[in-house]
Amino acid sequence: MPDQPLSPASNVEPSDDALFERYRNGDAAAFETLLARHQSALFGFLIRMAGDRALAEDLFQETWLRVVREARRYRAEQKFSRWLFTIANRLAIDELRRRKRWRTVSVDDEEAAVELPANGPSAAVETERRQTLSRIEAALATMQPSLRQVFLLREHSGVSFKEIAAMTDAPLGTVLWRMSAALKHLRKELEADGMME
Amino acid sequence: MNCEQANEVLMLDLYGEATAADVVELKAHLAGCATCRRIAETSRAALVEFRREATPRPSRKTVEAVLVAAQPRPRLAGIFAQLHPALWQAAAVVAVALIVSVAVRFWPQSPIQLAAETSLTATQAAATETSWDANSAALSDRIRLAQADVSIGSSLDSRISGLRDALSDLRAGSGSF
Incomplete structure (x- = not known):
């Protein structure tokens, strides 16, 4: 979720930093905009990290509460999305280490609200979509946590590999190797299912 | 590569x-x-x-809980800014009334002013005022007398001193008697 520069002369939406500054000055609507902007990416990261919808909901809530509590400590030169995902990543890793368990998201979970096309998919397309989703979730569930962490951070947070290296206290080369290994794992799972040629 | x-x-x-x-x-x-x-x-x-x-979304309940928790707590300046002008006028009136009442309470008072607050009659107040004046006059007289005493005392001291000198002279001159 790239930050956009604030340009009052155009219709460009305010940057994350501008919104967060407005929120720090008491503008609740600015926070709502910020939440709407990042909720999908953040929740996608958390649910795929945790493999558990209920836990992902808790982590999602806790991440934003930390953002609120530590609002005064946020520095504008720090990218908001990086700060947000650093908090989320730390919370997720701590919680998963504490629980010592990894579960997959059930595709039959009725509460798993997913974004669907406005006109709605046909039954065949929906079945195929669910199979693909199931395969991807299974691939993520069996992926080494450190590989999954890098892969999901890069896919969902929009922060660069360099920033991920800083967030995870790992050298850039290691981060790139983990990304490569994660993709290899994903490829293997999808190829085994005949989804990729 | x-x-x-x-x-x-x-x-x-x-x-x-x-x-x-x-x-x-x-x-x-x-x-x-x-x-x-x-x-x-x-x-x-x-x-x-x-x-x-597609990316899963958090439940509405979770999002609403976050929004409730994120409601900014109004600062003091924010509270004042939200006050209606009429409330400002009322607050000003109360403030002036407070200042006046404090000033009246601690201002130096004469017996007549005091009478107004302690429900004395006008006659009682006048009598108290007269008694106050009389006491002041008596005190002035005592001060004058005390000053006179001091004056007399210093006069006696000078006379005694003169006599002592005369006595010394007499003793000195006794040989000539």
Whole structure:
């Protein structure tokens, strides 16, 4: 979720930093905009990290509460999305280490609200979509946590590999190797299912 | 560029983070390396599959809980800013009334002013005022008398001193008697 520069002369939406500054000055609507902007990416990261919808909901809530509590400590030169995902990543890793368990998201979970096309998919397309989703979730569930962490951070947070290296206290080369290994794992799972040629 | 380096640059290139020079080198490597070329192709395809899937959203309940928790607590200045002008006027009236009442309470009072507050009659107040004046006059008289006493005392002291001098002179001159 790239930050956009604030340009009052155009219709460009305010940057994350501008919104967060407005929120720090008491503008609740600015926070709502910020939440709407990042909720999908953040929740996608958390649910795929945790493999558990209920836990992902808790982590999602806790991440934003930390953002609120530590609002005064946020520095504008720090990218908001990086700060947000650093908090989320730390919370997720701590919680998963504490629980010592990894579960997959059930595709039959009725509460798993997913974004669907406005006109709605046909039954065949929906079945195929669910199979693909199931395969991807299974691939993520069996992926080494450190590989999954890098892969999901890069896919969902929009922060660069360099920033991920800083967030995870790992050298850039290691981060790139983990990304490569994660993709290899994903490829293997999808190829085994005949989804990729 | 060897295969390991090509793999690193490929990861960067998948997300648009590789430099133009690195991309040129990567393309040259892929042109001559079938293994890396296949990795590059399948990696891109895997990402396409992954991104094709919709991202789950948090429940409305969770989002609402976050929004409630994030409600900014109004600061003192914010509270004042939200006050209606009529409330400001009322607050000003109360403030003036408070100042006046405090000033009246602690201002120096004469017996007549005091009478107004202690429900004395006008006659009682006048009598108290007269008595106050009389006491003041009596006190002035005592001060004057005391000053006179002091004056007399100093006069006596000078006379005694004179007598002592005379006595000394007499003793000194006694031999001549």
